[in-house]
Amino acid sequence: MCQNGVVSLYLGAALCANYNFPYANFGRKDSDMxxxxxxxxxxxxxxxxxxxxxxxxxxxxxxxxxxxxxxxxxxxxxxxxxxxxxxxxxxxxxxxxxxxxxxxxxxxxxxxxxxxxxxxxxxxxxxxxxxxxxxxxxxxxxxxxxxxxxxxxxxxxxxxxxxxxxxxxxxxxxxxxxSGCGLDSARLRTEISKQIGISPKSIDAYMIGEHGFSQIGAFKAATIAGKKLSELEAENPEKYAFDHMQIEELARKGGYVTYAGKQCTEYAVANSAARVCAAVLHNEHAVLSASTLMTGQYGEEGIFTSLPCVIGAEGVEEVYTLDLSERELEGFHKSCQHIRDNIAQLDWWDEAAWNAK
The missing domain is CATH 3.40.50.720 (NAD(P)-binding Rossmann-like Domain)
Structure with a gap:
C-alpha cells in the first residue's frame, strides 16, 4: 500500500507538470514533499x-x-x-x-x-x-x-x-x-451596497486611476448579476437610483474617515494586501483592481496605475479596459497626469533619458 501511494504521488506530480496544472512547480521547494x-x-x-x-x-x-x-x-x-x-x-x-x-x-x-x-x-x-x-x-x-x-x-x-x-x-x-485601487474599489462597493441593499460581494464595480484623490469610479461599467447599474436604475429607480458623484466621493475619501479617528488606516488595507498575496500564491487568476504598468490602455503608457487586472502566480497576467463614459475617461487621463506630475518631482527621474530607452 505504501509503495502504491508513493507511485501515485509521483504520477500525480508528473501529470501536473505534463498538463500544466496551475499549481505545479510554483513556490519555493524545501523538499520533494x-x-x-x-x-x-x-x-x-x-x-x-x-x-x-x-x-x-x-x-x-x-x-x-x-x-x-x-x-x-x-x-x-x-x-x-x-x-x-x-x-x-x-x-x-x-x-x-x-x-x-x-x-x-x-x-x-x-x-x-x-x-x-x-x-x-x-x-x-x-x-x-x-x-x-x-x-x-x-x-x-x-x-x-x-x-x-x-x-x-x-x-x-x-x-x-x-x-x-x-x-x-x-x-x-x-x-x-x-495595491492601488483595490481597497478603494471595496469602499465603492460598500457605499453602493448601503444605497441599494445588495451585498458588496455581489457588486462588480471598480475605482480606477491613481490611488489618491484623483481616482474615479467606473460607474458606466458597474454591474450586478451581469446587468449594468444604468439598466437596473431604469427598471427600478426607487431602489437603484443614487447620486454617483456623492458615492464616488465617499469611496475616494473613505480612508480619511478612518484616519480622522486614529491617525492611520490598518485593517482594510492590510486585508487588501493579503488578498493580492493569496491570489498570487494560489495562482487564482483573480480579477482585482491593482496598480500595474500602462502599456497603451486608453493611450496611457510608462506609468503604473489601477485598472482591473488578472492576478496569478506570475503576477499581472492581463489588464482589462472598461467601457468608460466621456467624463470617466477624461478623469482617468487627469489621474494619470497627476501621477506623472508627482514623478517629475523626484531627483532620480529623467524623463528624456527614460523615454529614449
Missing part, C-alpha cells in the same frame, strides 16, 4: 504589522520574513506574532530580518509597506519623498540577491512607488503589483 510559501514584509509600521497579522490569521504564509530599520520595533512585532501562533490556523515560521534585506531573496512575495503615515495626514502625496527614498534603500538589494518572486507594494503614493521600483531595478513590471 512540501513547498513552503514565503512572504517578506518591509516596514513594520501600522500597515506593515497588520499585513503580517492578516497573513498569519488567514494562514496564507508558511514563513514570514519581517524587516524594519527600527530594530526594537521589528523585534517587538516578531515577538507579538509568535505569541499568536497558538490561536491561528497554522504554524508559521516568523523571521526577524532587521534591515538585512538580502534575506528576503528567498521569498515568493515581498510586500513593501515602508512609509510614515503621519506625512499622509491630508493626502497620500505627503509621503512622496519619504517612501521613494525608502524604496531606494532596499529594492536593488533584494533583486541583486536573487529575488525572482512578486513585489506587492502598498506604500503611498502607491503608483509612484511602483513606477520607481520598476525604474530603479529593471524588474519585470508584471511582477510588480501595487
Amino acid at each position: 512540501y513547498q513552503t510559501r514565503k512572504i517578506g514584509v518591509v516596514g513594520q509600521g501600522h500597515v506593515g504589522a497588520h499585513v503580517a497579522n492578516s497573513l498569519l490569521l488567514q494562514g496564507i504564509a508558511d514563513e514570514l520574513y519581517l524587516c524594519d530599520i527600527n530594530e526594537t520595533k521589528v523585534t517587538s512585532e516578531v515577538q507579538d506574532l509568535r505569541d499568536s501562533l497558538s490561536f491561528v490556523p497554522y504554524n508559521t515560521k516568523i523571521v526577524n530580518c532587521g534591515d538585512r534585506y538580502e534575506e528576503l531573496s528567498c521569498c515568493d512575495i515581498v510586500v513593501n509597506a515602508a512609509g510614515k503615515v503621519a506625512l499622509a495626514a491630508t493626502n497620500r502625496d505627503g509621503e512622496l519623498f519619504y517612501t521613494t527614498d525608502a524604496a531606494r534603500t532596499f529594492a536593488n538589494r533584494v533583486v541583486d540577491a536573487g529575488f525572482d518572486g512578486i513585489f506587492v507594494s502598498i506604500s503611498n503614493p502607491c503608483d509612484v512607488v511602483c513606477t520607481e521600483l520598476w525604474h530603479l531595478t529593471g524588474y519585470d513590471p508584471k511582477k510588480i503589483i501595487g
Whole structure:
C-alpha cells in the first residue's frame, strides 16, 4: 500500500507538470514533499504589522520574513506574532530580518509597506519623498540577491512607488503589483451596497486611476448579476437610483474617515494586501483592481496605475479596459497626469533619458 501511494504521488506530480496544472512547480521547494510559501514584509509600521497579522490569521504564509530599520520595533512585532501562533490556523515560521534585506531573496512575495503615515495626514502625496527614498534603500538589494518572486507594494503614493521600483531595478513590471485601487474599489462597493441593499460581494464595480484623490469610479461599467447599474436604475429607480458623484466621493475619501479617528488606516488595507498575496500564491487568476504598468490602455503608457487586472502566480497576467463614459475617461487621463506630475518631482527621474530607452 505504501509503495502504491508513493507511485501515485509521483504520477500525480508528473501529470501536473505534463498538463500544466496551475499549481505545479510554483513556490519555493524545501523538499520533494512540501513547498513552503514565503512572504517578506518591509516596514513594520501600522500597515506593515497588520499585513503580517492578516497573513498569519488567514494562514496564507508558511514563513514570514519581517524587516524594519527600527530594530526594537521589528523585534517587538516578531515577538507579538509568535505569541499568536497558538490561536491561528497554522504554524508559521516568523523571521526577524532587521534591515538585512538580502534575506528576503528567498521569498515568493515581498510586500513593501515602508512609509510614515503621519506625512499622509491630508493626502497620500505627503509621503512622496519619504517612501521613494525608502524604496531606494532596499529594492536593488533584494533583486541583486536573487529575488525572482512578486513585489506587492502598498506604500503611498502607491503608483509612484511602483513606477520607481520598476525604474530603479529593471524588474519585470508584471511582477510588480501595487495595491492601488483595490481597497478603494471595496469602499465603492460598500457605499453602493448601503444605497441599494445588495451585498458588496455581489457588486462588480471598480475605482480606477491613481490611488489618491484623483481616482474615479467606473460607474458606466458597474454591474450586478451581469446587468449594468444604468439598466437596473431604469427598471427600478426607487431602489437603484443614487447620486454617483456623492458615492464616488465617499469611496475616494473613505480612508480619511478612518484616519480622522486614529491617525492611520490598518485593517482594510492590510486585508487588501493579503488578498493580492493569496491570489498570487494560489495562482487564482483573480480579477482585482491593482496598480500595474500602462502599456497603451486608453493611450496611457510608462506609468503604473489601477485598472482591473488578472492576478496569478506570475503576477499581472492581463489588464482589462472598461467601457468608460466621456467624463470617466477624461478623469482617468487627469489621474494619470497627476501621477506623472508627482514623478517629475523626484531627483532620480529623467524623463528624456527614460523615454529614449
